[in-house]
Amino acid sequence: xxxxxxxxxxxxxxxxxxxxxxxxxxxxxxxxxxxxxxxxxxxxxxxxxxxxxxxxxxxxxxxxxxxxxxxxxxxxxxxxxxxxxxxxxxxxxxxxxxxxxxxxxxxxxxxxxxxxxxxxxxxxxxxxxxxxxxxxxxxxxxxxxxxxxxxxxxxxx
Numbered sequence: 596x597x598x599x600x601x602x603x604x605x606x607x608x609x610x611x612x613x614x615x616x617x618x619x620x621x622x623x624x625x626x627x628x629x630x631x632x633x634x635x636x637x638x639x640x641x642x643x644x645x646x647x648x649x650x651x652x653x654x655x656x657x658x659x660x661x662x663x664x665x666x667x668x669x670x671x672x673x674x675x676x677x678x679x680x681x682x683x684x685x686x687x688x689x690x691x692x693x694x695x696x697x698x699x700x701x702x703x704x705x706x707x708x709x710x711x712x713x714x715x716x717x718x719x720x721x722x723x724x725x726x727x728x729x730x731x732x733x734x735x736x737x738x739x740x741x742x743x744x745x746x747x748x749x750x751x752x
């Protein structure tokens with residue numbers, strides 16, 4: 596394990612699903628916006644150009660909200676691990692990590708910390724199957740290398 600090894604992990608399947616969903620949502624809202632013409636019903640109101648723009652704007656906001664789910668990433672090296680989830684980011688040195696967990700039936704992997712907290716890593720999703728397993732193995736190798744460095748330094752004293 597070299598000191599310069601960098602592990603970068605992103606979810607795969609959810610990214611494809613989110614991009615397709617965002618495009619479909621934007622197309623649907625644009626199609627609805629173009630059909631907003633004429634009277635609003637039995638009342639005296641009529642759809643204006645601003646109503647159409649507002650509908651497209653809502654589609655854009657909805658698409659952007661869906662694309663938030665493409666945000667998760669994990670980066671790790673010999674110094675520590677950086678986790679970016681849908682909401683929130685964490686940068687942790689390996690000293691605070693007890694282990695890397697990917698429990699059976701869990702939707703994603705997590706970091707087990709020495710203070711008994713679990714930090715979810717949404718970037719390593721069970722839906723990605725073997726890719727997620729390989730990512731967890733790479734993180735475990737980095738963590739083990741760090742532990743070996745610590746025990747090597749302790750025995751040298």
